[in-house]
C-alpha cells in the first residue's frame with residue numbers, strides 16, 4: 189500500500205523530473221503504464237488516509253455491489269421451534285430469495301428462450317424465501333462470521349506457501365485481449381481423506397510448477413443445498429448448463445438461492461450429526477459443469493463455502509480460466525463425469541491417526557468446533573465414509589502420495605509430468621513468453637517510459653537470472669518508482685507561483701487532481 193505521504197513525495201519528485209515532459213511513445217522501453225492502470229493509480233493515490241486501500245480492496249468494494257449484503261441473511265425472524273408461542277413469521281419479499289426472483293425475472297424478460305425455467309425459478313425462490321425459519325442462535329453465529337467476510341474474496345484467492353504468496357484466481361479477465369496463450373488447461377484431481385493433506389499437496393504443486401495462472405478448486409465449494417431453495421437451485425443449474433447466454437446471471441441467482449441447510453439439518457450440523465461426507469451431500473452436476481467450463485477456458489463463478497456456518501457465502505470466487513487447475517476434495521474421484529475430466533489423478537494417503545490429529549486441531553482452531561463434537565462426527569460419519577466411499581476411489585489414481593505435503597519426491601514427479609504435458613499442448617515456457625511482445629504493435633492506450641540508460645541498467649539486474657532475490661526486489665522497486673513517477677507526471681497540472689525562503693518568487697506547477705481523482709473513485713463506485 190502506498191501512503192499519502194509517499195505519494196505526495198513521488199509527486200514532488202516526479203514533477204521535478206518530468207518538467208522536460210516525458211512524451212508518449214518515446215523509445216522502445218517495455219516499461220509502461222496503461223490508461224486503465226493510470227486511472228487506478230489516480231483512484232488509489234488520493235483516498236483519504238483513513239480510507240486508503242489496495243487495488244484489490246477497491247475492486248472488492250466495487251464487486252460487493254453485485255451480491256447480497258450479509259444483512260439480508262440476518263433479517264429473518266426466530267424459529268417457532270425454538271421460540272414457542274411465536275406466530276410463524278412470513279418475511280417481506282425483500283430477502284435474498286426475493287432478490288433472486290427479481291434477477292430471474294430480469295433474465296426471463298431479456299431471454300424469452302428460458303422464460304419458462306426462469307419463471308419457475310423466480311416463483312420458487314419467493315416461496316422458499318418466505319418459508320425460511322431460523323433460530324436466533326443460528327442466525328447470530330452466521331452473522332458474526334459473515335459480517336466480517338465481505339472483504340475476503342481476494343484473501344480467498346491467495347495461498348501462502350513456505351516461500352511465496354500465490355494468487356489462485358486464475359487468469360485475469362483481459363488475458364485473451366493481451367495475446368496471452370490459450371492452451372487447454374491441465375486438470376489435476378487430488379483425492380484423499382479429510383485432513384490427509386490434499387490442500388497442502390496442491391499448494392506445493394503450484395509453488396513448484398512456477399508457471400502463471402494456476403488455480404485451485406475445492407470440492408467443499410460444491411456442498412449441495414438441501415434447504416428450502418433446493419428446487420430453485422436445481423432449476424437454475426439446468427438453466428445454467430443449458431443456456432450459456434444467461435449462465436452468468438443464473439449463477440448469481442443460484443448463489444443467493446443456495447443458502448443454508450433447512451432448520452432441522454442445520455441443527456443436526458450444529459450437533460455434529462449431519463453427514464457432510466456422503467456423496468449425496470455434494471452437487472456433482474454443478475461441480476462437473478464448472479470444471480467443464482474451466483477446461484474450456486471460460487469464466488466461472490465458484491461458490492465459497494463457510495465451514496463455521498455450514499453454508500455457502502453470498503459471494504463467489506470468479507475464475508477466468510487457468511493453465512493448470514487443481515481440483516481437490518474427499519470425493520474428487522467419486523463421480524464418473526468429473527473423473528473423465530481429470531488429466532491426472534493423485535490420491536493422498538496419510539495414516540488415519542495423523543489425519544485425526546490434524547483434523548482435531550484444524551476443526552477446533554479454524555472451524556469453530558469442540559473436541560467432543562469433532563470426535564463424534566469423525567466416528568459417525570467421517571471414518572465410515574472414508575471406508576465406504578473414499579478409499580475405494582484409490583484404484584483410479586495415477587499416483588498415490590503417501591504422507592502428503594512432506595513427500596517432496598512425489599510432488600517433484602507430479603510437477604515434471606505437468607510441465608511435460610503442458611509443453612506437449614503447446615504451452616510456451618517462460619523464455620518464449622519473455623519475447624512474445626516483440627514485433628507486436630503498441631496500443632494507443634499505452635504510455636512508454638523513456639528507455640534511458642538508467643532504465644536499461646535496472647532491467648539488466650531484473651532480467652539477469654543470476655540476480656539474487658534481494659537485489660531483484662530492490663531494483664524492481666526502483667523501476668516501479670520510475671513508472672509511478674512517470675504516471676504521475678501525466679496527471680493534469682496548472683501553473684503556480686511560490687515564494688522561496690530567499691524571497692524570490694518561483695514560477696512552478698501544481699497538480700490539480702485532488703478533485704478529479706475523488707470524483708473518479710465516486711464514478712467507479714457507482
Ligand SMILES: Nc1ncnc2c1ncn2[C@@H]1O[C@H](COP(=O)(O)OP(=O)(O)O)[C@@H](O)[C@H]1O
Nearest residue numbers: 381382383384385386387388389546550593594
Ligand atoms: N505435513 C504436515 N505436517 C503438519 N501439519 C500438516 C501437514 N500437512 C497438512 N497439515 C495440517 O493439517 C491440516 C489439514 O491439511 P490440509 O492440507 O488442509 O488437508 P485436506 O485438504 O486434505 O483437508 C491443516 O491444518 C494443515 O496445516
Ligand SMILES: O=c1ccn([C@@H]2O[C@H](COP(=O)(O)O)[C@@H](O)[C@H]2O)c(=O)[nH]1
Nearest residue numbers: 381382383408464465495498517518570
Ligand atoms: O460444513 C461442513 C462441511 C464439511 N465438513 C467436513 O469437511 C471435510 C472435508 O474438508 P477437508 O478440507 O477435505 O477436510 C469433510 O470430511 C466434512 O466432514 C464439516 O465438518 N462441516
